[in-house]
Amino acid sequence: MQDGKPEGEITLNKSYFRLAAGLGGAVLLCAAASAFAQAAVWVGQIKVSRGIVVLERGGQKLPGMVGVRLKENDVILTEANGSAGLMFNDNSTLSLGPNAEVVLERYAYDSTTYLGAFDAFVKRGAVSIEAGNLANAQPEAVRVKTPQAELKGQARSFAVNVEGK
């Protein structure tokens, strides 16, 4: 996998898509069964998904397809051919280029007062962020951490690139 042999790549992709199809069904079933209970827990949704995008939740890898709902502590990963766009409950957006990894460390939002907090950890990759209603109430409510720094401010739109090791 690391040395990128073509045969290895193809096997990985095939099994991934089989996994994706199976899990997609399971995810839909679960969503229907507990839609009400989960509605309050969801913090956002994958609105754009190109190439291979993976959602890691509680140690499990799920396909990061368009429409998938996001929770606190979810990890979004993109492969070399992947990119993804996420929208959160307060209209904040976060988008990832290829070979990126972002942890949604904390998300809280009150839709009446616009109060809350959003902390994302950009582990690697190019990521752009646009703050939504959260920043209307508190300009520094949306914060981004990287391996080497922490970012916050009045800027509603900013971007971070963490080059791979």
Next chain:
Amino acid sequence: MMLDRHAAKQLKTLASLFLALGLAACAGPRETYVVLPDAGGQAGALTVTPKAGKPLQLSGAYANAQGGADGAQTGKLSEQEIKAAFAEAMSARPESPQRFTLYFLEGRDELTVDSKKEMDKVLAEVRRRPAPDVIVVGHTDRVGSLADNDRLALRRAERLRSELLKQGLPGDSVQAAGRGEREPLVATTDEVAEPRNRRVEMLVR
């Protein structure tokens, strides 16, 4: 003599190359931080606080800095270089939400004739988006009691919510809420009939 000088020069080049490679390895992953203009073209200030060294203040569109294990320094990237470095991430940004305002007949949860046509536009926008979700917030004018208007506002929102569900949107993709007479579009004194306040605001995302 000439040969020696040439050899020494080559050696020096080689040494500086190794030094550069060595330093790059020591610094670990390099990071870039950039302020971008927002949807309205405005750009604010961003504070970068590195784990090592002093915090940096980035101000204005495309202001940038570079960071690593050794701290952060102001960067000199041009707008073009920034757009190129973030092209894929920026092209994956979700589309901006679209806002619609629909108006109701007095005291009822029935849309005006014009707003029935507007509802078709809402449905078209919902169908156009790959993974739509809608936020529906109902409002009233100030005729009647606060409590009655809270109920009427929610009824208006729920009425449009069920329209969206009929079109096949899953229940968890449409949130309905009522704000009663608390957030008028046009400020009036109490008990004033104001058609522009009898409305539902919908955000298609």
